[in-house]
Amino acid sequence: xxxxxxxxxxxxxxxxxxxxxxxxxxxxxxxxxxxxxxxxxxxxxxxxxxxxxxxxxxxxxxxxxxxxxxxxxxxxxxxxxxxxxxxxxxxxxxxxxxxxxxxxxxxxxxxxxxxxxx
Amino acid sequence: xxxxxxxxxxxxxxxxxxxxxxxxxxxxxxxxxxxxxxxxxxxxxxxxxxxxxxxxxxxxxxxxxxxxxxxxxxxxxxxxxxxxxxxxxxxxxxxxxxxxxxxxxxxxxxxxxxxxxxxxxxxxxxxxxxxxxxxxxxxxxxxxxxxxxxxxxxxxxxxxxxxxxxxxxxxxxxxxxxxxxxxxxxxxxxxxxxxxxxxxxxxxxxxxxxxxxxxxxxxxxxxxxxxxxxxxxxxxxxxxxxxxxxxxxxxxxxxxxxxxxxxxxxxxxxxxxxxxxxxxxxxxxxxxxxxxxxxxxxxxxxxxxxxxxxxxxxxxxxxxxxxxxxxxxxxxxxxx
Numbered sequence: 001x002x003x004x005x006x007x008x009x010x011x012x013x014x015x016x017x018x019x020x021x022x023x024x025x026x027x028x029x030x031x032x033x034x035x036x037x038x039x040x041x042x043x044x045x046x047x048x049x050x051x052x053x054x055x056x057x058x059x060x061x062x063x064x065x066x067x068x069x070x071x072x073x074x075x076x077x078x079x080x081x082x083x084x085x086x087x088x089x090x091x092x093x094x095x096x097x098x099x100x101x102x103x104x105x106x107x108x109x110x111x112x113x114x115x116x117x118x
Numbered sequence: 119x120x121x122x123x124x125x126x127x128x129x130x131x132x133x134x135x136x137x138x139x140x141x142x143x144x145x146x147x148x149x150x151x152x153x154x155x156x157x158x159x160x161x162x163x164x165x166x167x168x169x170x171x172x173x174x175x176x177x178x179x180x181x182x183x184x185x186x187x188x189x190x191x192x193x194x195x196x197x198x199x200x201x202x203x204x205x206x207x208x209x210x211x212x213x214x215x216x217x218x219x220x221x222x223x224x225x226x227x228x229x230x231x232x233x234x235x236x237x238x239x240x241x242x243x244x245x246x247x248x249x250x251x252x253x254x255x256x257x258x259x260x261x262x263x264x265x266x267x268x269x270x271x272x273x274x275x276x277x278x279x280x281x282x283x284x285x286x287x288x289x290x291x292x293x294x295x296x297x298x299x300x301x302x303x304x305x306x307x308x309x310x311x312x313x314x315x316x317x318x319x320x321x322x323x324x325x326x327x328x329x330x331x332x333x334x335x336x337x338x339x340x341x342x343x344x345x346x347x348x349x350x351x352x353x354x355x356x357x358x359x360x361x362x363x364x365x366x367x368x369x370x371x372x373x374x375x376x377x378x379x380x381x382x383x384x385x386x387x388x389x390x391x392x393x394x395x396x397x398x399x400x401x402x403x404x405x406x407x408x409x410x411x412x413x414x415x416x417x418x419x420x421x422x423x424x425x426x427x428x429x430x431x432x433x434x435x436x437x438x439x440x441x442x443x444x445x446x447x448x449x450x451x452x453x454x
Binding site: 023024027116 | 269270272273314
């Protein structure tokens with residue numbers, strides 16, 4: 001069990017280090033950093049490399065934003081196999097819908113509890 | 119009278135007859151909280167938006183300054199004010215409240231001294247008996263406009279500075295008791311090609327140095343003429359860069375008499391990274407803290423060099439560099 005935690009910590013941490021370097025060294029904006037990591041996750045999954053990373057590091061690979069890119073591509077490929085071209089669209093939404101819904105619902109609750117104007 | 123390239127000497131020595139400073143919660147916890155006239159516990163100032171709170175900061179500073187000078191609103195002939203918000207609405211809306219004729223200024227964080235310089239010039243030549251001038255900034259309103267929305271919580275590098283929530287106002291009179299405005303040097307726009315909005319101090323330092331050198335050259339004086347030369351909001355990094363630049367240009371400045379408002383307003387343990395910034399920074403520190411120290415006899419002659427970064431959120435997004443400016447005004451009290 002300790003091993004699982006250890007590798008989740010190391011891999012998750014390394015992904016964050018990459019993000020921090022993009023931010024501090026290459027002076028990317030938070031928006032650019034975020035979307036670059038999403039794209040990186042998507043590309044990795046396109047080559048079939050992200051699933052093995054999840055098997056190895058668990059939450060260390062599923063929690064960082066790269067996992068969102070992975071889910072998009074993963075869902076699209078999965079459904080494309082079953083339903084052809086239309087599955088590319090539905091698949092993307094299917095796998096990522098829980099994440100997006102959670103963002104909307106918790107965002108809504110947050111806005112009710114606090115003053116959302118910045 | 120014009121002296122040299124860009125310096126006005128005010129022979130009639132207009133007087134700063136009263137000042138008022140207003141601050142927010144972060145300033146109340148800071149280093150010079152005793153020097154504020156009004157402090158607020160809450161950033162919202164009981165308003166619906168930060169922009170409205172920003173306007174209230176200004177209104178309170180204006181009202182307090184008029185009250186401390188024992189004047190009425192009707193006696194204020196002109197208002198010269200500015201801030202950092204789009205179209206300087208907090209200044210204009212606060213000027214609407216006072217009701218006097220108004221000239222809106224934009225010099226970013228150099229606005230405080232831009233206003234004092236122009237106000238002193240007008241008063242010196244008999245253009246007015248009383249002029250109200252001031253500058254203000256509100257941390258959340260300004261950060262939202264220039265950086266990222268506050269609730270977004272974007273990370274900041276250690277070179278970033280903390281925008282002051284505060285307003286400083288002064289009334290310049292033809293005659294009266296108080297510190298006198300003796301000269302002013304108008305700065306030019308200096309752009310060294312820096313484009314990182316999280317390192318404004320570094321970008322502004324060359325402008326500050328340019329104006330200080332111009333002032334000393336025009337008036338044929340040494341830095342030691344002043345008991346204190348103080349820049350507006352260079353912060354830790356900008357302050358060091360400016361000292362290096364002056365050394366490079368052969369100007370040896372005594373580092374104990376060369377300070378920065380952005381390094382005075384907060385305590386060392388407040389999480390402000392490289393220091394304070396914002397139009398309200400030099401306005402509150404000079405019109406509150408520094409004039410108080412002058413009145414206590416600590417300084418007789420000071421030179422205030424307010425520094426401003428003349429960028430807009432749009433120009434930064436379009437990857438333009440940050441042009442900067444600095445205006446210097448000399449204030450004397452209790453001298454010969």
